[in-house]
Amino acid sequence: MTATTSTVEDITVVTAEGSIDSKTAGEFERTALTAIQGQREVIIDLTQVDFLSSAGLRVLLVVYRQLKAKNGQVVLVGTSEDIKDVMSDTGFLSFFSTVDTLAQGLALLQAK
Template sequence: MEITHTAFKHSDLLKISGRIDSATSPQLADALSKITDNGGYRIVLDLSEVSFISSAGLRVLISAQKTCKRYNRGEVVLAAVPANIMAALELAGFTTLFKIFPETLEAVGSF
């Protein structure tokens, strides 16, 4: 898995590539913690290059969303979600917990 971080004025963008499983989800958790530890709570996850997500990855998303939404200080939004990943999000009942944008730019612009 590879993660690229881009800091914008009103949000942080993480572009993730590859598999998010039990081996790699700690790396995603670390990348998210780095942002929230620095006071960034408005985060866009570009999932366009994600090939797989397991429940370990989904747990990282939930944990980040709980951190960001606390005190109404922000939220995690998802962008450019591939069909298989969307199916996993739907199965886990995550589509009601995250705003999902078709395009990354639109997601960044939402903040």
């Protein structure tokens, strides 16, 4: 798993690739938490994520809670159907806006 950050149109984007599980969730969490410092809105691009364990779900929840405390928002991009199903079954999906493309995520955040 690799996690990188970038800024696109003044929005912070955290991009993850590979599997986010108990072995890689720590790296994902460090990258995401560093990226959201001072931010109210973030896009997490999961287009290249093939597996998300409960440890990965916990990281998403931590990011959500930190931004929600600042009246912020997290948009998930490219979430696979399998990951959406798991997030829906656990109630996590209701915390996030989900879109298919980065352009849609940017448009969603910029519309607010």
